[in-house]
Every structure is written in structure tokens, then in C-alpha cells.
Amino acid sequence: MYRFRFHGRGGQGIKTASRIFGTAAFLEGFNAQDFPMYGPERRGAPVAAYVRISREPIVSRGYINNPDVVIVGDETLLFDPIADPLRGFGGGVLFVNTPSTPRIELDGHVVTLDITGLALEYIGRTSAISAGVGAVASKIAGFTKSNTLDAVAMELEEIGVPGELIDKNLKLAEVSYDSVPSFDLESLPSIERSDFVDMGVVQVRLDDGYIGVATIANLGNTAIRKTGNWRILKPIIDMDKCTGCKICFAYCPDVSIYMGDDGKAHINYDYCKGCLICSSVCPFKAITMVREVKTL
Amino acid sequence: MLTGNAAAAWGARVSDIDYVAAYPITPQSEIVELLSKWVASGELKAKFVEYESEHSMIAGAGAASLAGARAFTATSSQGLAYGFENLFAVSGWRAPMVMVNVSRGLGMPMTLQVDNTDVFSARDTGWLQLHAETCQEILDFIILAYRWGEDERILLPVIVNMDGFFLSFTREPVYIPSQEEVADFLPPYEPPHGIAFSPEELAYAPTIILGHSYSYFRYQMHLAALKAKEVFYEIAREFGERFGRYYGPIEKYMLDDADIAIVSMNSFTSILKGAVKRLREEGYRVGVLKINMFRPFPNEEVADALSGVEGVAVFDLNLSTGAGGIIYPELLRSIYHMESRPRVVLDFVGGLGGKELTYGEIRFMVRKVVEAMRGEAEPTPYPYLLFTEEDVQRLAADMEIAGKKWGGF
Numbered sequence: 001m002y003r004f005r006f007h008g009r010g011g012q013g014i015k016t017a018s019r020i021f022g023t024a025a026f027l028e029g030f031n032a033q034d035f036p037m038y039g040p041e042r043r044g045a046p047v048a049a050y051v052r053i054s055r056e057p058i059v060s061r062g063y064i065n066n067p068d069v070v071i072v073g074d075e076t077l078l079f080d081p082i083a084d085p086l087r088g089f090g091g092g093v094l095f096v097n098t099p100s101t102p103r104i105e106l107d108g109h110v111v112t113l114d115i116t117g118l119a120l121e122y123i124g125r126t127s128a129i130s131a132g133v134g135a136v137a138s139k140i141a142g143f144t145k146s147n148t149l150d151a152v153a154m155e156l157e158e159i160g161v162p163g164e165l166i167d168k169n170l171k172l173a174e175v176s177y178d179s180v181p182s183f184d185l186e187s188l189p190s191i192e193r194s195d196f197v198d199m200g201v202v203q204v205r206l207d208d209g210y211i212g213v214a215t216i217a218n219l220g221n222t223a224i225r226k227t228g229n230w231r232i233l234k235p236i237i238d239m240d241k242c243t244g245c246k247i248c249f250a251y252c253p254d255v256s257i258y259m260g261d262d263g264k265a266h267i268n269y270d271y272c273k274g275c276l277i278c279s280s281v282c283p284f285k286a287i288t289m290v291r292e293v294k295t296l
Numbered sequence: 297m298l299t300g301n302a303a304a305a306w307g308a309r310v311s312d313i314d315y316v317a318a319y320p321i322t323p324q325s326e327i328v329e330l331l332s333k334w335v336a337s338g339e340l341k342a343k344f345v346e347y348e349s350e351h352s353m354i355a356g357a358g359a360a361s362l363a364g365a366r367a368f369t370a371t372s373s374q375g376l377a378y379g380f381e382n383l384f385a386v387s388g389w390r391a392p393m394v395m396v397n398v399s400r401g402l403g404m405p406m407t408l409q410v411d412n413t414d415v416f417s418a419r420d421t422g423w424l425q426l427h428a429e430t431c432q433e434i435l436d437f438i439i440l441a442y443r444w445g446e447d448e449r450i451l452l453p454v455i456v457n458m459d460g461f462f463l464s465f466t467r468e469p470v471y472i473p474s475q476e477e478v479a480d481f482l483p484p485y486e487p488p489h490g491i492a493f494s495p496e497e498l499a500y501a502p503t504i505i506l507g508h509s510y511s512y513f514r515y516q517m518h519l520a521a522l523k524a525k526e527v528f529y530e531i532a533r534e535f536g537e538r539f540g541r542y543y544g545p546i547e548k549y550m551l552d553d554a555d556i557a558i559v560s561m562n563s564f565t566s567i568l569k570g571a572v573k574r575l576r577e578e579g580y581r582v583g584v585l586k587i588n589m590f591r592p593f594p595n596e597e598v599a600d601a602l603s604g605v606e607g608v609a610v611f612d613l614n615l616s617t618g619a620g621g622i623i624y625p626e627l628l629r630s631i632y633h634m635e636s637r638p639r640v641v642l643d644f645v646g647g648l649g650g651k652e653l654t655y656g657e658i659r660f661m662v663r664k665v666v667e668a669m670r671g672e673a674e675p676t677p678y679p680y681l682l683f684t685e686e687d688v689q690r691l692a693a694d695m696e697i698a699g700k701k702w703g704g705f
Contacts, residue, residue: 065654199654214404216697
């Protein structure tokens with residue numbers, strides 16, 4: 001059995017990417033089982049998906065602790081403590097969607113491709129990376145291009161993507177497929193390890209009621225988590241054009257725009273998620289969006 | 297490749313249902329979304345009604361069933377609880393509708409993840425219950441459930457349960473039989489008697505009755521539910537002959553030569569089966585007893601399956617607070633009258649809220665049973681909670697974010 005784990009952010013299409021891979025595996029004659037995991041559906045929140053493929057019937061289910069292949073759809077998640085994509089990784093293949101080279105030391109193969117850049121080029125949207133991510137996983141597993149593209153078309157049709165957009169996604173999938181190497185999964189050292197981890201069992205004791213009820217005592221705790229690293233496109237305000245009309249200030253859904261002493265709008269990049277609303281409502285076209293690349 | 301939810305929708309579709317009563321709730325909504333799409337496109341000739349609550353939804357589906365329609369609905373956790381009183385109404389009407397429950401914990405604390413306490417809370421409502429481990433079982437159990445509940449010897453509604461996320465959103469290869477194949481197995485719903493089909497004219501109204509009558513009618517439901525096990529064998533055999541997949545009230549996995557049995561229900565059984573192979577490599581002679589049918593409870597089958605076993609670990613993905621797991625006492629009832637019953641039966645509560653079930657926790661269950669068998673540990677009627685060192689660390693991180701002064705364990 002080979003275990004693939006996908007990581008990404010809500011809205012990026014990581015669940016769809018895992019299903020493209022699962023369907024491609026099925027078309028290749030594997031038994032496949034794919035399983036996405038997320039909490040309340042929220043754009044930008046970390047999402048994981050687990051795909052098991054095997055020539056034998058799959059007698060397992062749920063989370064994958066020791067993946068053979070990890071697919072990271074969003075470079076900013078690589079060192080995120082909640083998503084923790086490197087958890088249990090040992091000696092297999094790590095793929096990261098990034099234009100840069102991740103500075104990490106680990107056993108195994110690291111493969112990168114700027115799928116977000118390709119998605120901008122072929123589809124015109126940064127969020128539409130599922131076809132590319134699915135195709136990359138499929139290539140890493142050594143599946144054929146025709147089964148991969150068939151799986152992309154089937155899964156996008158399933159979620160109601162119109163035909164014209166499917167064609168563009170197929171182009172993205174094909175370019176992504178051709179840009180990464182394939183691996184002999186059987187030769188990966190992680191294959192010898194298994195799902196069977198032992199983290200011990202501890203006894204839970206009775207705490208007093210204040211502790212033992214699910215409440216949050218910490219006021220203002222959202223400040224702990226800077227949500228600005230979700231951003232793929234960064235808004236830049238041209239101060240020569242900004243008149244201080246406050247329209248962007250009013251529209252920003254994350255209260256990340258504030259009015260400065262100079263009377264003009266400024267952006268708090270710690271929390272700006274790059275949603276593009278400010279740019280689209282600015283009557284003076286003073287806000288441009290630029291592709292942001294995080295150094296890893 | 298179908299999710300559990302899609303398998304449920306397909307199960308209803310090939311069963312040629314006439315009526316869908318719908319109200320959305322995560323993680324069930326995909327079922328009624330698919331059915332609504334097919335009704336709109338004409339692929340499924342059925343009436344689709346979206347209700348204002350699960351309370352009306354269950355009553356409406358039951359009423360449709362009484363009126364001669366093959367009725368379907370689906371819900372989960374909070375929705376099941378909101379419609380709860382009408383579960384008793386529908387079973388008392390002896391209306392053989394089918395409801396899928398996608399199991400999820402009831403808040404508070406709030407979760408979208410699995411805790412079978414929701415469906416087990418419906419165990420005394422008069423509904424029959426089948427619990428699925430795989431997406432294929434969901435589809436097959438729905439077809440079986442209609443044939444089963446509609447049998448004139450039974451006439452009871454059926455809940456088909458699947459675990460949220462672990463089945464509802466998990467895709468697996470599923471064989472979908474054609475509507476024609478299913479129609480041969482599942483004839484149109486035309487019961488010759490029951491409330492709406494009496495040979496005589498009826499002036500039915502809900503009525504308040506005295507104890508002797510109440511006892512009689514309530515016990516009739518119990519006898520029908522008991523009869524249902526026998527009938528299940530008949531129809532499951534025919535289903536197997538037609539479709540090549542054989543089901544029983546229980547399933548035994550590597551149990552024949554086992555000293556120790558792990559008893560389980562629903563989707564986590566797959567995880568336990570995988571672990572059992574590994575445990576055998578470590579020298580534990582262990583197998584899995586999966587219970588597919590929770591109502592009627594297969595007492596004789598459970599006792600028979602455990603007849604050669606010395607120790608039993610019950611895996612309960614549910615919690616009756618103040619007592620323990622819910623499968624545990626059901627199982628004890630089954631085995632109490634055995635001549636040589638298992639010497640040790642321990643209860644383990646795990647996987648609550650979709651918490652990962654690790655191999656270490658499964659090995660812990662088996663080791664505890666072995667310790668008790670050797671007299672190294674006192675047997676206890678109270679459950680062990682399966683909770684790992686890593687869970688403690690993650691909990692500590694949550695406690696810190698929440699600003700709670702928690703000292704750890």
C-alpha cells in the first residue's frame with residue numbers, strides 16, 4: 001500500500017486534487033481510498049487529504065501518519081505548526097508548490113513546481129491549482145498521462161466546472177505532469193515503515209469545572225495567529241493616487257486597512273489575506289495586486 | 297469511486313424511492329443534494345420536499361410511507377435529536393421508511409466529527425438499525441433495509457448508519473447495481489396491511505390508550521423487531537445470490553482461532569482489522585467481531601462468535617457519561633447466559649470526535665485484556681479512554697491558546 005498525504009488551504013482545491021489522484025489510481029487499476037479532513041469549512045484554513053492506493057484490498061481508513069509521499073499545495077504551510085505537513089515524513093517524496101527552493105534538510109526527494117504561477121498563466125486564477133496538484137501527484141506515482149488527464153476531466157466535471165474551463169485545466173495538468181519526475185514507489189524507504197505508530201496511552205483525570213468545560217478564557221486570542229501568510233496576491237497602494245476616500249477601509253472584510261495620520265489608507269499585512277476586494281472597489285485604481293512569493 | 301454520501305444517494309436511487317424528505321446538515325447534506333439534482337433532472341422520479349426542520353421531516357417521510365410511498369430521508373446528530381420524538385411516532389405507525397444517519401457528535405462541545413452516541417440514542421425508538429463499515433455496505437444496506445422493513449412480518453422503519461467524514465466524505469470503489477437488477481430483488485412497496493392498507497375502512501387518529509393495550513402494541517413492535525433478524529437471513533441470502541455480496545447480523549474477521557476478540561461497529565472496524573494482522577505478527581491471537589445489526593441486537597450470533605474466546609475488548613466510539621460505552625452492556629447481555637463465556641470483557645472508549653485511533657491504542661486494548669486474563673490487572677466495569685501522549689500535547693496547546701491554567705496530567 002502507498003500512502004499519499006495532501007496539504008493545502010481551504011478554497012485551493014486540495015480536496016479535488018486528492019480526488020483527481022484517487023480517480024487516476026483507480027483508472028490505473030489500483031484499489032483507492034481518498035479522505036479529506038477539515039473542520040468548519042473556511043477559506044484559507046489548513047486542509048489535509050489522505051489517499052491510500054494498493055494492489056490489494058485496503059484494510060485501513062482515516063488519517064495517514066507515515067506518508068510515502070507528501071504533496072504541499074501552499075508553500076506557507078510547510079512550517080505551519082497546525083498543518084505540520086512534514087509530520088511522519090521519512091525518506092519518501094515531498095512536493096511543494098513554490099517558485100523558490102525550500103531550505104529544508106530532510107531524507108528523501110524534494111520536488112518543486114510553481115503551480116500557482118502556471119495557474120495564473122493558463123487559467124488566470126491563483127486558486128485553481130487542483131488540476132496541477134493532482135497531475136503532479138499522479139506523475140510522481142508513475143501513472144500514465146492519459147489516465148491522469150481523464151481523472152482531471154472526470155473530477156472537474158463532477159463538481160460542475162464548465163467545459164471551456166476544464167480544457168484550460170487540462171492544459172495546466174499536462175504542463176504540470178510534464179514538469180516533474182516520476183518515482184518507483186516500491187523503492188522508497190518509507191514503504192517499509194507502516195501506519196502502525198505507538199504514542200502510548202495516558203489516563204485522563206478529573207479536572208475542576210473551570211478547566212473541564214470547553215470555553216476560551218483568552219480575550220483577543222486571534223492576535224496570536226497572523227492570517228496574512230494565506231495571501232498569494234498582495235495589494236499595494238499607490239500613495240500618489242490615494243485620496244483617502246475610505247472606500248477600501250469600509251469594504252475590507254478583515255479590518256486590515258487603517259487610515260494613517262497622512263489621511264491615506266494603509267494595509268496591515270499581518271492580517272491582509274489578499275482577497276482583492278480593496279483593489280476592485282478603489283474608484284481611483286490606486287491599489288494594484290502583485291504576486292507574492294514567500295521565501296521558505 | 298463514490299463517497300459514503302454518494303453511495304447512500306445511489307442506494308436510495310436504485311431502490312426506486314418515491315419520496316425524499318430533506319433538511320440539510322453537515323456531514324449529511326451531500327446525500328439530499330444529489331437526490332435533489334436527480335429529481336430536478338428527471339433521472340429519479342420522486343417527490344422531493346425540503347422541510348423547515350428535521351422534526352417535520354421525519355413525520356412527513358413517515359406519513360408518505362403510510363400513504364404508500366417508498367420514503368427516504370437522511371440526517372445527522374443535532375438533526376436526529378431535533379426530530380427525535382417523531383422516531384417513536386413513525387415506528388409506532390409501523391411505517392417502513394429508511395433514514396440514513398451520518399454519525400456526528402452532539403454539541404456542546406461542538407464537533408462536526410464522528411461520535412456514535414447520536415445513533416445509539418435512537419436504539420429504543422423502535423427503528424431497526426444497520427451500521428456500515430464501507431461505502432459499498434451503505435449502498436447495499438439501503439437496498440436491504442427497504443426489502444427488510446417493508447416485509448409484512450416486520451413493517452418497521454430502518455436507520456442505516458455511517459460515520460461522518462470517515463465514510464461520508466471518503467471515496468472508495470463502489471459497485472452500483474442497475475435499477476432493473478434491484479427491482480427484481482426489491483418489488484414495489486405494496487404492503488397488504490398496516491395502518492393505511494387495512495382491508496377494512498379505518499377511522500384512525502392518535503389515541504390515548506390504557507396500559508393493557510399500550511403493553512400489547514408496544515410488545516408487538518418488539519416481537520416484529522425480533523422476527524426481523526430471522527427475516528434478514530432470508531433476504532440477505534437472496535441478496536448474496538443475486539449480487540455476490542453476503543451480509544449477516546455480524547461479521548467475523550480472523551476470529552475462528554482467536555483467544556482475544558475486539559468487538560467493533562462502523563467504519564473504525566477497518567482500522568481495527570488492519571491492526572489485527574499486525575498484532576498477530578506480534579504474537580497476539582486476536583480477531584475482530586463486527587456488529588452490523590444493532591437493532592434487533594444479534595444476541596445468539598454474538599454469543600456464538602465469542603464462544604471460543606477468553607478475552608474481549610469492546611471498542612466503543614460513543615460514551616454514555618456516568619456509565620461507559622454503549623455497545624459494552626449490549627454485549628454483556630448477549631453473553632451472560634453462555635455456559636463458558638469469555639472470562640474478561642473490558643470496555644474501551646476511543647475515536648470520539650473523529651480522534652485518530654492509533655496502533656498503540658489498539659495494542660493497549662489487547663494488552664489490558666491479556667493482563668486481566670493473567671490476573672495481573674483487576675477487571676473493571678468502567679471504560680478506559682483511548683488518549684495518547686500526543687493528544688495531551690495537542691490539548692495543552694489548545695489550553696494555552698484558550699488561556700486556561702491547565703497543569704497537564
